[in-house]
Amino acid sequence: MMRSGKTIQFARSTIIVLFLAFGAFIMLLPFYWTLITAIKTPSETGTFPIIWFPTKVTFEWYVKAWSARFPQYYVNSILVAVAVVFSNVFTSAMAGYIFAKYNFRFKNALFVLVLATMMVPFIVTLIPAYYIIAVWLHLKDTLWAMILPALISPFGIFLMRQFTSSLPDELLDAARMDGASDFRIFRQIVLPLSTPALSALAIFHFIWIWNDFLWPLLVTDSDKSRTLPVGVALFALPRWQQTNLVVAASVLVMAPLVIVYFVFQRAFVRGIVLTGMKY
C-alpha cells in the first residue's frame, strides 16, 4: 500500500518533469535555431536532415549586419529608451504623489481622465497623434517624434498613485514640520520609498519602448532616426533570401534585452506581477 503510493507519486512527478522538459524544449528550440543559423554557412542552412551542430562557424553575418547602420539604430534606441524611462519614472512618481497626497480642485475629475485614457487602445490615438507630430510640430523623422508622446504614461501615474497612497501621512508631515520643501519631501522621502514600484515601472517602460514598432515605423523616414525594431524589419525586407544574415541581424536586436533579462530576472518577474502590464 505504502509502496504503491510512493510509486504512483514518483511516476506522477516523473511525468510532470517530462512534460515541463518537453515544453522547455519547444520554448528554447527557436532560440537554438536562431543562434546556430546566425553562425552557419549557407550550404549548411536549410538542409534536410537538419544540421544541428554546424561544422563550419562564421561570424561574417554578424559583421555584415553590424556594418549596415546597426550602430546608429542602437544609439537611437538607447537614447529614446533612456529619455522615456527616466521621464516616466519621474513624472509618474510626481503625478502619482500629487494625486495621492494633495487636495485641489477638479482632482477627481482629472484622475478619472487619467484612468479613461489608460483604457483606450493606442491605435485610436494614432492618426491625430501622427498629425500633431508631423504637421503641427514638424518632428517627423527625429528622435523627439518617439520620445515626446511617451514622456508620460497614464498607467504609470495610476500605479504610482496607488503606491504612494500607502505612504504614511505622519512621515510626510514630520518632514514638513522640519522645514522641508514640498519638492525636497518628494525627492528625499517619496522617491526613495517608491523604489520597488519605480523599478518595476522602469523595466516595463524600457521593454515597451525598446520593442515598440508601429509608431516608430510611421514617424521615421531615414536611418538617422530609426530604432532597432524598425531598422531590422526594413533591413530584412529586401534580404529574405539571405537567411543567415537576417537571422544574425535579429540576434543583434534580441541580445540587449535577453542579457538584461538574465541579469535582472527577478525584477522582471516581480515587475509583471506588480504592474500586471503586458509588454
Place this chain on the structure above:
Amino acid sequence: MAATTNLTSIRKPAAKKRQRFQPFVLWLVPILGLLMLFSVFPILASFYLSLFDFEMLQPLKFVGLDNFIYAITRDLVFHKTVLNTIYFALVSVPAGMAVSLVVAQFIFGRKYIQSFWRTIYFLPVVTPVVAIAIVWRFIYQPSKFGFLNSLLATLGMNPISWINSQDWVIPSLIFLSIWAGLGYNMVLFLAGLGGIPGTFYEAAKIDGANEWQMFWKITIPMLSPTILFTTITGTISAMQIFSIPYIMTRGGPENASRMWVMWIQEVGFAQFRMGYASSLAVMFFLFIMVLTFVQLRLLRTQWSY
C-alpha cells in the same frame, strides 16, 4: 528659530489643509498637458475625424456617417480583417491561458526548480517581438527545407505550407502567439497560485478530495480574479496584433492574415484616407469596449462568490 518661522506651514487637520492652494500641485500642469496633447485630444479628434473625408494637408470634407456605412456595407477587406482578428483572439486567448495555467500548476511549489523553469518559459516575453516575427518567418518557411517542415519530415510527416496557406496562416500565428505569451500569463498564474491558502487544500484532502477535484473546486475558483484579468488584458492585446503578421505575411496570402489594426495602418498611411482610417479606429475602440464589458459581465456572474 526654525520652529517659529515655520509655524505657518505646520499642518492643521485635513479640513483646513483643503482650503489652501499648494503651488506644488502646479507640477501637474506639464504632465497632464502632455496627456491632453497626446492622449485626450487625439481620442476626441479620432471621433471627430471619423465623420470627414480627410487627407493629410487637405481641407476636411464632412461626410457624416458615410465612412461607417461604407465600412460596414461595402469594404470587403475590412470585413475580412475583423473576422481574422476575432478568429485569432478567440482561439489564442483561451488556448494560451489553458496552456499557461497547466504549466504554472506543474511548476508551482517546486522550490528551487520553479525559478529554473520560469526563466525558460518566460524568455520569449522579453524578446523583441519584431525579432521573433523575423525568426519565425524562417521557421515557418513553407518549402520542405523550412525548419519546422524539416522537423516534421524527421518525424515522417508531410510538409505544411504554414504562413503561405490561407488555412494555416492564422493557426500558425496563434501557435506563435501562445509560444510568445505563455511566460507572461504563467507568471501571473504563479502569483495567483501563491495567494491560495494551503489550508484549503489540506481541508479538502481530509474530506477525501482527489487532485482533480481540488483543481476544479479550489484552484480555478480561487484564481478567478487572475483569470478575469488575463482574459480581459489578453483579449485587448490580441485584438491589437500588428507587428507579427505585418512582418511575417504582410496580411497575405489573399488577406487571410490581415488584421484590423493592419488595415487601419494601411488605409491611413499607405492610401492616405485618414478620415476613413479614423472611423475604423473608432469602431475598433467601440468593439473593444463592448467586448470588455461583456467579458466582465459573463465572468463575474460565473464566479459570483
